[in-house]
Structures are given as C-alpha cells and as structure tokens.
Amino acid sequence: MNAPTLPPSLIENPRLDRWIRFEADRTVRIATGKVEIGQGVVTALGQIAADELDLPLDKVAVLSGDTTAGPDELYTSSSLSIQVSGSSVRLVCAEVRAKALDRAALRLNCNPADLTVVDGVFHQNGAPTGQDYWSVAAEIDLTQNVTGSAALKPASRYKIVGHSTPRRDLPAKVSGAAYVHDTLPAGVLHARTLRQPSRGAVLASLDESAIKRAAKGDVQIVREANFVAFVSPVESVAHAAAVAAQQHAVWKNAKRIAPEEQEAAWLKGQPADDRRLGAPEPTTPPKRLVQVTVSRPYVAHASMAPSCALAEYRDGHLTVHSHGQGMHLLRKNIAAAVKMPVEAITAKHLHGAGCYGHNGADDAALDAALIALKLPGKTIRLMWRREEEFGFEPVGPAMLVTLHVDLDDKGRPADWTTEIWSATHVQRPGSNSGFLLATEAFAEPPPELEPNDPAEARGGGGTRNAVPIYDVPAHRILHHLVLKPPVRTSALRGLGALPNVYAIETMLDELAARAGEDPLAYRLSILSEPRGRRLLELVAERANWTARGPAGTGKGMGLAVARYKNSAAYAAVVAEVTVQETVTVDRVWCVADAGLVINPDGARNQLEGGIVQAISWTLKEQVKLGEHGIVSLDWDSYPILRFSEVPEIHAELVDGAGHPALGVGECSVGPTAAAVGNAVAHALGVRINDMPLTRERIMAALLKS
C-alpha cells in the first residue's frame, strides 16, 4: 500500500504534538506556523479543527507563529495557508480523533465505529458514554508522527466549515491595544534607526553630540559598523534622534540612481538572466502578428503601520516578537545574522498592520535583536519611521510585458509568446534569495546573491499567470530576469500576476476588437476550461454585460478572468468606470471559485480587499526614485485609493463543493486590474497600457487618439 501524500507542512513537522494539545481547561490547542495578517487564517484554521474533531468552536484555541511550540510552515504567503496548513490541521485532527476513539472504545469494550463525537463527548447509541477527549487524552501518544491514514470527515457532514464565523482577532482590534506596536512592558526602551542608504554605503562620520542635543533627552547610540540605532526610555526622544541623524551623518559610496531607472521601460536591455519556457520557437514566420506591451512601475506594500518588533536578550537567550510572516524562518535568519545557535532564539508572532507580502517586518525584527544584544536584560521596542517604511521596505518589482500573438485565419490565437522583463519577485531572507536588511550594514555583509525568482512549480515570480487560461495551441514565455534593479524588490500580493493578467486581458480585448466581436463572446470562443467559463458567464450576467454601451462615451465596462497561479482560485471581474480627467471606478462585480470555502464572508472580504488594492495600484501608485533611493516617503507622495474613490463592490463565491479548498487571498488582484484597464479603454476608445492610469496618461492618450 502506498503511503498517503502528506502536505509539505506535515512532512516537515510530522509529530502530532507540534500541532495539537489537549488542555486542562477542556479545550484543544491547535498550532499553526501560518500567522494572522488580517486575512482571517487563524479563524479559518480553528473552524477546520473544530469540525474535524466535532468540537464547538469555542473549545478550540489556535496558537500561531511560535517557534517554541508550533510547527515550521515557512512563510504565510502565496495564498497557501488554507491549502497547506488547513489540510495539515485537518489530517492531524482526523488522526487524533481516531486515536481518541480507539482509546475510548477499549475502555468501553466496544468497537470504535460504534462511537460518535458530540461537542467533544463520545456517545454510544445516542447517549454520552462518560468518555471524552480529555478523559482519554493522557493515553494518546502525541509524540507519534502523523500517518495521514485516518478517514477525513466528508464535506457533506461539515457543520462549521462553510459558515461565516466571525474573526477571532477582530474584537480586540476595534477596542484597544492589539498589535506588537502596543506591547510596552515595564522598563521598555524605544529605538529608532539610521538606515544605511544602500548596500556598500559607508558611514564616514556621525556627529553624535549634535544628535544628542537635537534629541533633547536621554538617548543612547548603538552602533554596529554601518548600522546605527538610537535608544531611549522616551519614544519621542529616540525618534527625534533618528530624524536629526539624517542631517548629522555623512555617507560615502552610496549608490546613485539615474532618473530613467524609475520606469519599467528601463528594464529592457538591462543585463538579465534569460530563459525560454513552454513551446519551442515557431518554425514559420508569423502571418497575422498582434503585439501589445504593458507596464507596471515599482509599487509599495505601503502598510498602514511602520514595521515594529520587540527583542530581549537575557541569560544568553534572545526572544523576538514580530509581525513577520514566518517565525521559524525569522529565527533562523536572525541566528545566522548574529551568529547564535537557533536554539538560543525564540520568535513569536504578534499582530501587525497588513503587509500584503514581504515588507519591513522581518528587517525590523533583526534591528531590534541587534540592539537587544548590545543592551542585555532590556526589552527593546524598535519601530521604523514612516519615511523609513516607505524608503526601505522591499518593493514590488516594475514589470514590462510584451505579448506577440499570431492569429489563425479565424482571428484566434495560433501562437503566443509572452515576453517579460522584471527583477526578482522574491528576496525573502533565508530563501537563498535575500537577507535581513541590517546585515548589509555589517562590517562583513553577506555576499550578494544571484536573483532567484520563484520556480514555476511554485507559481513563478515574474512569470506568475503568464500562461493564458484560454485555448492557445502554442505558448511560450521569454523571461528576462533583470539582475540589478535600482531598489530592493520582493514579494507583493500576486507577484507577477497583476501585470501578466493585465497584459493577457488587454490582448484579448484587442483581438476581439480586430475580430469585430464582443469581448465576452470572443473569450468564450477560446475558453474551454469549464470553471473559468462558468465564472465569465456568471459575472457578465451579474453586471448586465449585454447592456454595455458603445466605446468612447466616457463610461466604460471591462472584463477579465484568471486562475491565480494557474493553480489556485479562479476569479472573473467586471469593472464599470467613468473617465473624465481621471478614472473613477463606479462598480465592480467579482465572481470567484475557490473550491471548498471554509469561511464565505472571510473569503469575500479577501476578494474585496484584493479588488480595492488592485484598483489602487492600477490607477494611483508608483514608487518614485531619486538619486539615492526611494523618494515617495509619505502618503502625499504615495497616494492610495481613498474612501471617496472606492467603488461599489459585488463579490461572490460560487459553490465550489466537490473541489478542494483553494487559496483566495490573491485571486481577484490580476482580473480587477485588467478589467479596469479594459473598462478605461472602452470609456475612452483608446488604450492606456502603462500603469498607473493617471490623469497625465489619460490626457496624453486622448491627445494621441
């Protein structure tokens, strides 16, 4: 008999006691390596566990992101938490449930199959037996490894999964202190940093006395080569010192950025690692070639809160509290950076503001750790300044995407080449692609790494969603992984999916127009994938697509569909816009298929958030670069979508029962951007293929038309 295939998290963390523990207060504690970043994962995992164990929700506690007691599940990323951690928790709970019933059956001298579980109590013939999880817990050996052999509850019997359970973490967040930022133990010292402007920059001089004067209070300056921090019992004093330090530090050898490097167009022609994926090069020249180029600039995560961390070094042990996306990896990365054994470090997750990918959270944790190691016995609360968050978080890479599509004699794609220029989408520390930021300021910084974009098997980075969902006889990707971008780039919600889906769906509208067909009808004519087809038809119905007016009236409607990573949830979107001098998105309809949905309202919340964020990126956002780095350092220079600009949103999930649960956090992003782009083109009668779709670009497009 073949062993069942276990999710990666269980292969790495096979022991049952890494995942589950029966508590003396008659609750069960589930542990996960995934963390709450506002997406509701802790609530959803609790639902999965409660259902599989037949426990009420309030009997299940969830421990998240704890290197001492929880499993290592790498980063909370790529819409994988439900798929990977969820399926792990389900298998563990099913197995522990079976073991518990075995023990109870022995005591009761019956067959385990005769027992049922009602709210954690074991029943026989409809009556309680006096046995429950906690009465047999001591006899269950949770040091054993999971086998994955226990029968899972069929989806038809779910009572908690599939219901919109309220988020566990939200009550505290609307009432008061709830975040790592709000954790201020007695005697805490506040810290801020002076950042090295770029790798290789050397701090030639630092006027410490001028900084201390400007700080107007008790401030200690902690230095490790080109890393500098200001520490004070008074937060505003530490802050003032860091602000003043900008004027009292002289850097040598800081990198210089040329103005053109800010734009996606600069990527073309830069040194790159070039690859071809998919179909071989066509052997005959194209007959009816259509080309479209779209671009997206560098964009920011732009978290509402600057990154923050707590660290304390006491009796040879370093404890770090962070809002990063993976505590086990953070621990390993800090251990490597400060040359301590991993066992001498504990990392625990506390809530932070939404991150939407790899922002400054991990870097702030190392900053705090470095200061704590210099000041043993003190709790350090390190927070980045607002301008530091904008200026030093890794940004989502700019992308340039050119599609070369050769048509058959019916005007359908016969041969399709997607050519992509982009820097790497992942420089997460510890993934052989990046480092914690402060290590670059050390006397001996780690060696520079070759860019290492995620493999296509993991969804790709620049190539994410580059393969159209449509029927294309021959498709290839030419991927130019640009080696030396002007800024640090890393994972931002959806990675390459937004520009790639934008490009594909722009092309589809272009091809429909050439064929003289309606964009919906044209798409359906080359879309045999049934789940995507169903969503397109449904979203068109919801948006009353057939009533779409003529092009060029200033009012427009556009649609788009994609399956995230070509392997996760599907989403189809229609956007309705009004374009005058700027674009207003009036209404958005989104229909998604995420297979089995654990928490429908939570999943809808994720769809809606992805829609708003995608509109913001598409219409408004660009990280601006100056001579020495990022210069869009506040919300005025980096505007995002506001309450008065957010559309009416109709997001729904179709019944995906019968299909496994698929991650939903990123699926609406690409189709929304593309639907907005197509709607703007419909409104104007002319296309804008460079994001963001600003007033200047609208004016330029209208003048050209």
Added chain:
Amino acid sequence: MTVAFTVNGAVQSVDAPESATLLEVLRNHLGLRGTRYGCGLEQCGCCMVLVDGETSYACTREVGTVAGRAVTTIEGLGTVEAPHPLQRAFLDEQAGQCGYCLSGILISAKALLDRTPDPSRAEVIAALDKHLCRCGAHQRIIRAVERAAATLRGSAA
C-alpha cells in the same frame, strides 16, 4: 510640566513636556494604546481622537493644547466585553482586515454620528475620507457606520 485634562471621562494629570504629542502621552504615559501611530503627518488618520467632541490628529497635537479639555479615545467607546454600538456594528459587518486603521476610523464615525445621527452615504464617506485603509475594507466600514447609526437611532427613539 504637568498637564491636566480629561480622558474618557476621567481626569488625568500627566507630567510631560508641553511639546510632547498627545499620541505619545496617551500611549506611553496613560497606557491607552488603541490610538495608533501611522505616519506622524496627519495623512492617514490612525491616531484620530476626539478633543471636546471634535476630531483631532493626536500624532501632531501638542499635549499642552488639550489642557483642561476632554479627550475621547477608542477605549472610551467600549470594550471587548461591552462594545459601543459602533464597535458592535464593525464586528457585525466584519468591517476590517488587519484592523490597524479602525480605531481612528471609529473615532471619526463617532464624531459624525454625534452630530449627524442619520447621515447619508455621502456624509459617511466625507467623514471618513481623511482616513486610509490599505486592506480595502472600505465598503464594509461604510456599511458598519450606517448600521451603527440605525442602531443608535433605534435606541434613542
């Protein structure tokens, strides 16, 4: 110097420099950490509080300017156990994702409903437009404010 003012109904006397921000005093002197730092520039609204019933950015407001005045923070609305109708409505609508922006938004919503018990949607949007939310929970937040308004009108009737 000593600054005396009322916070959530209780008189507080704080020994802090006059130029200290109200935000730092609330969070680090008085332990009221639901008022959040977001930008320090009056651009995001995470730090919003009420001073004598009017919204005010605590991140730039010098504590000396609230001497003798009444400050209301998110902790003055309600608690996890006994939430204010606004907090209750935000939970009912699951109006939030990361939640970092919410305490400031709840404060502006309170100011709105205190003076306009039956706001139009445009009035809700206008009252909240100085606040940023990066997760994209805007529509839920708008619905939650409208729900709270209805609840409060019902209980006032």
